[in-house]
Amino acid sequence: MKQKIVMIGAGNVATHLCIALKNAGYDIIQVFSRDISNAECLAPLVDAVAIDTLSEIETQADLYIISVSDSAIQDVIYEMPDVHGVVVHTAGSIEMETLAKFPLHGVLYPFQTFTREKELEFSQVPVLVEGNVSLSRKLVWDVANAISDNVQKANGSKRKILHISAVFACNFVNHLYALADDLLEKEGLEFSMLEPLIRETTQKALSMKPVHAQTGPATRGDREVMNNHMEALNSGTFHHDIYALLSESIFKFAKNEYS
């Protein structure tokens, strides 16, 4: 008999998880979203029922996955009825103990950036898991292994550091791409000019220790170029302040004078 899962949330992570779980043979019985139209987008993809009221949740499912924005988790927990299965969240920086209201609880944290519209090979996504007792630990472990080839146990503090490192290596990196795009656009230049450079930067960082791959004016302590660049960026802008702070950080890091 197929194990039953209720998905609470219908955003980027919930969507990718639902599809991966469905493909792995799980039965997604309900998809909840406060905005029913979001639930109705996702539910048909995995033959689930869309709901927008937490009291309508089936209490006999095996697993409840809370995959909403961090700031909405507390309200969801408060409004959820008592359930018999294991309740997990998918957040990097929320303690498992937040779910203590439920006798069986845990965490299933997929360590990847998700965009709803973009397909993705879920088996390659590292999944970090935790459970409060052996029953929940085993269920979360099995479910994670059914959808990913890279499952690891991680407690809350380890998970938080991983989350922070992902903010640096993914969210912040993407923002730097957006700022570069913004600079080029103002000059009528295409972002695609940067493609060979971006590919090479990524490949280098993955093939050697990033600190050893560092190049550019700040690494060399070339103040003339740096000042020249900062003059071109107007002072008081984020471009300018980010240029100054990251350059200083690179310089200190290279010289081992890092705080």
Next chain:
Amino acid sequence: MKQKIVMIGAGNVATHLCIALKNAGYDIIQVFSRDISNAECLAPLVDAVAIDTLSEIETQADLYIISVSDSAIQDVIYEMPDVHGVVVHTAGSIEMETLAKFPLHGVLYPFQTFTREKELEFSQVPVLVEGNVSLSRKLVWDVANAISDNVQKANGSKRKILHISAVFACNFVNHLYALADDLLEKEGLEFSMLEPLIRETTQKALSMKPVHAQTGPATRGDREVMNNHMEALNSGTFHHDIYALLSESIFKFAKNEYS
């Protein structure tokens, strides 16, 4: 008859350029470096003579490529004898007019990050060129096209913006990878955990407009997660200050409240 080139410099850019030019059929006759051991590393790879004194430069070559750090360019120009060929530099943020001492001059700026030890398909590297008169323009154009499939004309101000955008999308991005690595290392975690995330981030930024690929707590304005992360990073550290500034920048950028 093969055209003759003198390479002034023996660093990352000079090394990759020399090899690409040699493969394209040019005759690299001399490689200069103030540190003769650097010149002696590179020269034999391209059958050139290593020199460490600028007065020894052959004055009858077709092209002189100054590929030294920006801060060393002025001294090189000052010490170079009068030559008959075209003199170019390879710097993103130095005006072509810096070379005005030479009747024929220009710029050949390879828009890529180079590491000496890492091979690279030069034909894919965008090369930005400029020349002061038609003779130098034509020579630089032809040489660039012999080594790259992507040659574009660019004046000094366009080249500078490209350089700055590359500092953001390459040097600063790599530094964020180094900071993420630093955070993980302190917890005994491997940087390779980030590999799927880094690959996906890069792929997304290259397949959609980066600003539309932005995810993470700052985009959502999730202050709770951000404060939680900043508490984990100690205040007064670069990690902390970079987290704060980039988060603020992402938030403002997403809300179109950008300065």
